[in-house]
Amino acid sequence: MNTSVCVTDSKYHDPAGNTLLSKLQALISIKAIAVVAALAVILPLLVIVTSIIQPESKIWQHIVDTLLIGWLKNTFVLSVGVLAGTFVLGVGSAWLTAACEFPGRSFFNWALVLPLAVPTYVLAFVFIGLLDFSGPVQSFLRGQLHLSVSWFPKIRSAGGVILVMSLALFPYVYLLARNAFETQGKNVLEVSRILGHSPMKAFFKAALPMARPWIASGMMLVLMETLADFGAVSIFNYDTFTTGIYKAWFGFFSLTAAAQLSSVLLLFVFVIIIIEQRMRSRMQFHQVGRLSLASNRLKLNGWSKWAACFSLMFIVMVAFVVPCLQLIVWSIASISAELDSRYLGLLFRSLLFSSMAAALIATLGLLLAYIQRLNNDLFTKWIIRFATMGYALPGTVLAVGIVIIINWADKPMVWVFRDIFGIDLSSVLNGTIAVVLFSYTVRFLTAGFNTINSSMLRITKNMDEAATLMGITGFKLLKRVHIPILKNGLFIAAMLVFVDVMKEMPITLMTRPFGWDTLAVKVFELTSEGEWQRAALPSITLVAAGLLPLMLLNKKAEGSTL
Template sequence: MFSLAVALLVVISLAVVCLSWLTPAPEIWQHLRQTLLARLLLNSLWLVLGVGSLTLLLGVSLAWFTATCEFPGRRFFSWALLLPLAMPTYVLAFVFVGLLDFAGPVQTLWREWFGRDAWFPAIRSTPGVIIVMSLALYPYVYLLAKNAFQTQGRRAMEAAESLGCGPREGFFRVALPMARPWIAGGMLLALMEALADFGAVSIFNYETFTTAIYKAWFGFFSLTTAAQLASLLVLLVFILIVVEQRLRARRRFSTARSSAHATRLPLKGWRAWGASCFAGGVLLIAFGLPVVQLSLWTLASYAEEFNVRYFSLLGRSIGLGLSAAVLICLTALVLSYAARRHTDPLTRGLVRVANLGYALPGAVLAVGIFIPLAAVDNILIALGESFFGWHLRPLLQGTVVIMLLAYLVRFLAPGFKPVEGAMNRVTPSIDEAARLSGLRGPALLARIHFPILRGGLLTAATIVFVDVMKEMPITLMTRPFGWETLAVKIFELTAEGEWERAAVPAVALVAAGLIPIILFMRHSEK
C-alpha cells in the first residue's frame, strides 16, 4: 500500500500535466504561437544537439585518457575532473556572464587594449549557454565512460591489436562501441538536466520550456497554460529516453570479467603534455576559474552583504535539505524492504513507477504537485463553509508540504539506489542466522539490519541533501510566500545583475556540493 501511495504521486503529477489539455486557454496559446513557441522548440533543439555533442567530446576523451593512458598528473585528474559536479549550472552561468558580459572585467580590458569597437563574442548567446552547460554537465558522461573503459579488460584490445588495429583504430572500432551503453546513459542524464535547467537559461535570457512555464504561472497567472507547456517538456524528455533505448535495442554487450587491469598506454613527449594540458584546461575553466572568481567577489562584498539575514537563509536551506533527506531515506527504506519481501510483479512495478520522478524536470513537478493539492484545498474550504460555516484558510497551499512532496517525487531515485544496494546485502541467510541466535523484532533491526544499511542510508541522505539545497525551480515555484533560500537568493540577485552579491550564497552551495563528491571519492578509493 505504501508503494502504491508513492507511485500514485508520480502518476498523479503526470496525469495532471497531460490532462491539462482538456481545458485549453486559446487566447494565451495564440499569443504563445505567434511570439514564443517556435523559439522554444528551436532553442531546445539547439540545446540538445549542442550539449549532447560537447559533453560527449569532453566526457569520452577525458575518460579515455585517465582510464587507459599514462601521462603527467593522471592520478590527480582522475578524481579532480569530477569536481565540476559540485558547481550548480546557474552558479557557473552567472560567473561566466559576470566575467564576459559587456560590463565585465574581461570585455572592459579587451576594449582598453584593442579599442572600443573591437569585436568580442557575446556570452549571452546560443553557443555561450551550450558551452557553460556542457562544462557543468560533462562529468555525467566522464564518470560512466571512465568506469566502462576501466572494466573492459585487456583481451578485447589485444584481439584488435592481433588483427592489425593500432591504438586509435582500436579505440574507435572496439573500446568505444563496447562502452556505448555507459556513454549513452551519461549523455541521457546530461541532456535531461539540460532540458530541466531553469537557473542557467534564465541568467542567459535563453528562452526554454522551463522559463516559459515560470512566465505562464507567475506572468500570465495561468496554471493551465503552465501545465500544458510542462506536458510538452515531458514529451521531449521521454522522446530522448525512447531514442536512446532504440539506438541500442538490438545490440548485445559483454565484458571480459576475468581480465586483469589493462596495462596503461604510456604517452610520451608532446602527446603526454598535450593530454595534461587538455585535462588541466577543462578543469581550470569548469571549476578552478569559477571558484577563484566567486572567492574574489565574496571577499569584496562579504562585509556589506553578509548579515544576520543570511543565517536564516542558510537555516532554511539546511532545514529543507535535512527534512527532504529524512523523508526520502525513510521512503526508500520502506520501498526497498517491500521489494525485498514481496517479489511479485505488482510490487516491483510500483517501485519502478515510484522512481520515475527523476526523469521529470523540477518545473514540471512543481506544476503537477501544486495543481492537485490546490484542488484538495479548495474542496476542503468549500466543505467547511457548506456544512459547518467555517471560513478556512488554505491548508496545503503556501506550505512546506508541497515542496517536500515535490522533492520526494524528484529525488527519490537517487536516494533509492544506494538504499536498495545496501538492502540487497541483507540476505535471507543473515536473517535466519540472526533468528537462530535469538534476535527478533527491534533487536534484529538494531543489531543486524541497521549496521548493514547504514552506509547506503548515509550515501542517500548526503546526495538528497545537496540536490535539494541546489534545486531551484521547485523551491522558487512552490515556496511559501516570502520564503527565501540560498538558491532563491541567487536567482533574485542574478536577475538584477548583482553578480558580486550573489557570490556569497553561491559559495555556500558549492561548498555543500563538494560533500558528496568527497564521499564518493573516498568510497572509490576504499
C-alpha cells in the same frame, strides 16, 4: 514440525488462521506504502497529461502563434549543442585517464568530476560576469592592452549557454565512458595492435564502439538535465520549454497553460527515459581475465604527454577552478554587506528544508527497499519503479502538476474549516512547507532509494532467516537487523538528498511559502537583476555543499563500503 515453537514473542503463537490473516494484513499494509509513493508521482503526471483535454484557448493560441516555435527551436539547438560538447569533453577525457599514462593522470582521474559540484545556474552567472562586455576579461583587453573587442564572442548567446552547460554536465559522460574503457580490459588494445592498428585507430575501431552503450546512457542523462534546466537558461535569457512553463504560470498567470506546455515536455522526457533504459540493458561485458587497463596503458611520450596534461588541466581550470576563484573574490568584496541576518535566514531555511527532506526521503527510501526485499513480485517491482521515476522529470513539470493537485485538495479543506470549525482560511495546504517537502520527496526519492537499496542487497537472506527463527520478523527485522547494518548507506543517502535539495531551485521557487527564500532562490533573484557580486556568497556555499557527495563518490571508488 511446527516452526512457530521457535518464536518467543507471544503474538506469533496465534492459531494458523489468525497467523495467516495477520501476515496478509501486514503484507497489504506494507505494499500500501509503495502504492501511495507511486501515486504521489503518477498523479501529478496524469494531471499534466490530461490538461491537454481542456485547453485554455486564448493563452494557448497566443503561445502557439508567437512563442512556441522559438521555444522549440531554442530547446533543440541547446540540446544538440550540449550533447556535442559533452561528448567531446567527456569521451576525450575518459579515454585519456583510462587508457593513457601521462603526468598527472591520477589527479585528473578524480578532478574531472569536480564540475558536478557547481550548479549550472552558478556557472552561468560566473561566465557572464567574467566574459560580458563590462566583465574583467573584456575590460582588461580594452583598458590594459588597448585592443578592440569587436571580435570577442558574445557570451549572452546560444553558444554561451551551450558552452556553460557542456562544462557543467560533461562529467556524466566522463564517468560512464571512463568506466566503459576501464572494464574493456587490456585485450582490446592487444587485439587491435595485432591487427596493425595505431592507438588512434584502435580507439575509433574497437574501444569507442564497445563503449557505445555507456556513452549513450551518459548522453541521455545529459539530455534530460538539459531539458530540465531552468536556472542557467533563465540567467542567459535563453527561452526554452522550462522558461516557457514558468512564464505561462507567473507571466500569463495561467496554471492550465503551464500544464499544457509541461505535457509536451513530458512526452520528450518519457521517450528519453525509454531510450536510456534500453541503453542500460546493454551495458554489460563478458570477459575472462583482469578487467583493467592499468597494466597496459598507452605511455604517452614527448609533446603528446604534455598536450594531454595541459588539455585536461585547461578543462578543470575553466569548468571548476576559475569559477570558484571568481566566486571567492566576489564573496570577499561583498561579505561585509551580505553576511547579515538576511543571509543567515537564507542559510537556515536552506538547511531546514534540506534536513527535513533528507530525513523524510531516507525513511521512505528505506521502507521501499525493505518492501522490495520482502516482495519480489512483478507488481511490487513496477510500483517501486513508478515511485522512483521522479528524478528523471523536470522540476518545473513536477511543480506544476503538484500545485494543481494541491489546489484541488485545498478547496474542500477550506470549506471544512469554514463550515465546521468557523475558521475562514484562503488556503490550507497551498503555500506551505508540506507542499515543498512533498515536491522534494517526489523529485528526489530515487536518489535515496537507489543508495539504500544497493546497500540492502549486500545483506544475505541467511541473516533474515536466522532472525526469523529467533522470532524477529516484520518491522522488528528492519529495526533490529537491517538498520544497524545499513546505517552508513542511510547516512550517504540522506547526505546526497541533502545536497540535491540545497541546490534545487525551480521547485523551491514555485512552491515555497511566501518569504521562505533559500540560497538557491536568492541566487536566482540576484542574478536576474545582474547582481553578480551579491550572488557570490550564497553560490559559494552551494558549491561547498556540492563537494560533499563528490568526496563520498571518490571514497567509494577507492573501495569503501556502504
